Amino acid sequence: MSNKLKIIPLGGLGEVGKNMMAYEIDNQILVVDAGLMFPEADMIGVDYIIPDFEYLYDKSHKVAGIIITHGHEDHIGAIQHVLSRIPAPVFGTPLTLGLVEVKLARNGMASKVDLRPIQAGDCLQIGPFKVDFFHVCHSIPDAVGLGITTKAGLVVHTGDYKFDHTPVDNWPTDYAKLAELSTRGVDLLMSDSTNSERPGWTPSERVIGPAFDEAIKNAPGRVIIATFASLISRMQQVADAAIKHHRKLVFVGTSMVDNAKMARKLGYLIVPDDTLVPIDAALNLPPSQVVLMCTGSQGEPSSIIGRLSAGTNRQFDLLPNDTIILSSHPIPGNEEAVSKTINRMLRVGSNVIYDSIAPVHVSGHASQEEQKLMINLVKPNYFMPIHGELRQLRRHAALAKEIGIPQDKIIIIENGQIVELEDGKVSLGERIPGGYVIVEGSAIGEADPDVMKEREQLARSGIFVVNLSIDKYSNRLLDDPEIITRGFVSADDAETLVPAVRKRVIDVIHGGGMSVQKDIVDVVRTFIFNETKRRPMVFVTITKA
């Protein structure tokens, strides 16, 4: 048997090891996380993205277990896809498994899955992997990091974390366990790089409480708080502030309602029954007695906040006296959508509070000083930044070097680059694809660059279809050319352009020079470009009869 541990960042969009990783030794595999990503701006038409875990397809019988570090979408969102290929037991804390269960239930898979609750502090043998689960603070309760011991040595995988001294659930990151792991000798630390460009220390979740308190105290009407559906601790803070100011609380939207219900059942969210009211009841209360909590803090058009800002929500509309709190920070790429949403709500006359006005959101990830603390607590021999794009990994590596990790013990990799640990030495192994797979309707597959390019071209200038019916003997037109155009010019402009193109095509065919489809395409393309300086996709179909 080999003493070699393979560490495999399976795939994803750009953040290394963020959504899914695997550990392999003695022909057995431990999977960590199974998350999804949202498409980038140029991935037109894509619903969401999951890691490419093809590496595991023919090894599914070797997978001893799947550990989920916490319940955010980017760590659990691909679980139904992973489990349908790899029917292994899933390990996680009760809240994490609760969120996994809600998701599986929506996909009709809840009953078929072997969920095994663990607690932070547990030490579990999963095949050849001895796993120490240690508690970490994050923007969701019950998150864990992992100490993974095998014959090859001890590896620490932080997961998403911050060092919050005053977390909402009063449960700080487990310094003692980290220190204890360090006394055993950590061969390799893999640590969350998300905020490696942020100096200092990320503020405590606790600072949000007074901001909510102040906003709700001063609100003349309803308070509508938007955040992610999985931010259970944010729900607790909103509930506490609602109770303090004698308001009723409503969760709006399926994912919010389902997650709140599950979190209350498991004891992660404490709200008295008489504080919670359903939405219809809330809409009949005086506005000053109501707090609504919903999704849409990223300006998603189909979310409740998106619909409210556009005036297209079914159940209720925004009012000038409403106070809306966006309790999140725009995810890169969403800045424009969030800004538009804020402007639209201000236009109604509502008061909008967001993170540059009051501390209604803090990050769930460690900043530079915390990242250094993690390295100094764990004292690893090797350091590998994970959970970040190359720019964040480089910054994290620079911090590690600053505090004394030698350059040759720092490893920066991209998804798909296998890293090997053997006899206390870390080296680079095989390279596997490590990309991602797109989910589009019922299709799951590789992004086809040709298809994406065609979509971009279609989007840029639209289409122009010419349908010709030609006498097969005389090569003369049997009918006027039929022309269809979409996404190209306005109906008004089409009224002059379309007859002009039609006339040009007729002239050319009558002239007798054109018998080949391609020639007509060229004529139409050139004519349109000369007239408009634009290049729609041109199609010519010819029926010979």
Added chain:
Amino acid sequence: MSNKLKIIPLGGLGEVGKNMMAYEIDNQILVVDAGLMFPEADMIGVDYIIPDFEYLYDKSHKVAGIIITHGHEDHIGAIQHVLSRIPAPVFGTPLTLGLVEVKLARNGMASKVDLRPIQAGDCLQIGPFKVDFFHVCHSIPDAVGLGITTKAGLVVHTGDYKFDHTPVDNWPTDYAKLAELSTRGVDLLMSDSTNSERPGWTPSERVIGPAFDEAIKNAPGRVIIATFASLISRMQQVADAAIKHHRKLVFVGTSMVDNAKMARKLGYLIVPDDTLVPIDAALNLPPSQVVLMCTGSQGEPSSIIGRLSAGTNRQFDLLPNDTIILSSHPIPGNEEAVSKTINRMLRVGSNVIYDSIAPVHVSGHASQEEQKLMINLVKPNYFMPIHGELRQLRRHAALAKEIGIPQDKIIIIENGQIVELEDGKVSLGERIPGGYVIVEGSAIGEADPDVMKEREQLARSGIFVVNLSIDKYSNRLLDDPEIITRGFVSADDAETLVPAVRKRVIDVIHGGGMSVQKDIVDVVRTFIFNETKRRPMVFVTITKA
């Protein structure tokens, strides 16, 4: 004659009065700025956007002059469009007019235009408008704000500004003139709101010098600095650092080269001849003796940095020893593109320095403390925040209220809302469209929401065209249906899907039930959705022969 001054924020995307404003009294008009905007994410296929100034179309003979406050694109970029409708004299400082001239020359209009240089400090009578030009600091030299005196009173229009105590050109904002205007009694202050969400004071341009110095000193190979082509003061800072470290400087790209040439000619950019080399010469020098300055700091794919990062630049490629400095901050909406560009360059092995690593960029706009200083210096009776979206205007208004401007003397408007000043009283006037106009190829016109929607739909799932030839007597197919699809499924998937659709169409027509085009569209659409859960645009063309 009326004593009423109309203040008209003509149009734009969302920032009030940013790109173009007009002042009207006694049947005469003064235009301030003529800038362009870049399209938002959902304006697919649009090249750029200009203000809707239809209000001026039938009043062009009344326009006494066009003042350009400074030479950035969002203030000069629409000048050729405006001048082709309104042939009025253009007033600006020498650098501003130099940049206007470069732009007009590119559009073949340089000789036809009446350009009238002014200097900060000048007081000019332009029709019924007495204009005091006062110097302001900004991220370009030679920017001015305006004191506009008419029979109706005195209005101060700041333009883009910051209060920099140590600007690169040693010319601070003109405090004395602002104070002097205040002693005359300012009826209305209109002030730049861009950074109203930023607490404190914007750092001086001067802090960039040491950051450049340090980066160039430590660079083992070439240094490539990317910024906007109009940032003349940034050019000076780069030139100074290049000289200090005995490197040659190259400007790369037409707009950089043209602007640098003009700025040197006018004395705004001081670089000795022997420091500047052309690009071919630079590429033959040892890398450690070269600094290149180019565009592309916003990750634009067609810019030099964009092409370098993608490996598609013609003249030269990135090298692992290169140091790239992105001397700008991502404009909202560009964050994702900038981040991708950084990652791509890091992947080559180059060193990339951007604003979260070192102070290689500062904003050109006043932060909250400066905005308050402006209000306290000018002591206006009325205050109207301009140059910002609603969210920034609201914040700016809140600052004004904090320092004592009464709520009923603060006016927040959107583009197209005319404001009137008469006998020292400000009130709302008529509402004009105040929107924007898109420029697409040779077309200039309103954005057609139907066309935009079609483009989005085309982009989301592509197209599916079915061409049928049918015997007009028997209604039977004369030939196999021809099928064209683009942007929908990969070539592999099309191989199974297209024959299935074809078979379905043949079955339906042979079944005899379908004679109407719309029915066949429905059948194809339903079949495709059931198979793929997606909705491409479906077109069916039928030729009967």
